[in-house]
Amino acid sequence: MPKTSPKAERLSYFKMRYPDDAILEYVVWKLPQPTADRPHGYKYRYYYGKDGKRLVGYDNESGKGDHKHIGDAEYPYTFVSLEQLTKDFLTDVVAHRNQGGIW
Structure with a gap:
């Protein structure tokens, strides 16, 4: 019988729609092992x-x-932890919404 490799495990999923129809969604998987x-x-x-x-x-x-997108631009992102990742993402979303969506 062939050996199957372990699959990634979904740790979290969240999706919400704002009153203006903007969507916030994220999903995180734990890999069976780290990669390069x-x-x-x-x-x-x-x-x-x-x-x-x-x-x-x-x-x-x-x-x-690891990287992030702000509008059409792409920037490197330094991963520290899942908690910090979520905080950084939400900070950028709030900044975007507070600026009227113009970046």
């Missing part, structure tokens, strides 16, 4: 957007490592 581009052992995707357009995003897609 995910040394902390987590895969994640944090999204805030409206009308199908990402306005703020944090993710670590394979080959790119």
Whole structure:
């Protein structure tokens, strides 16, 4: 019988819609083992957007490592912890909403 590799375990998922129809959503998986581009052992995707357009995003897609998106720009992100990741993401979302969505 072939040996199957362990799969990532979903740790958290959250989704909400603001009254203006903007969406905030995130999902975090615990990987079976750390990888070169995910040394902390987590895969994640944090999204805030409206009308199908990402306005703020944090993710670590394979080959790119940890980074964030603010509008159309992409910046490196230094992962410290899941708690700090969520805090940083929400801080950027609040800043975007407080500025009237103009970045």
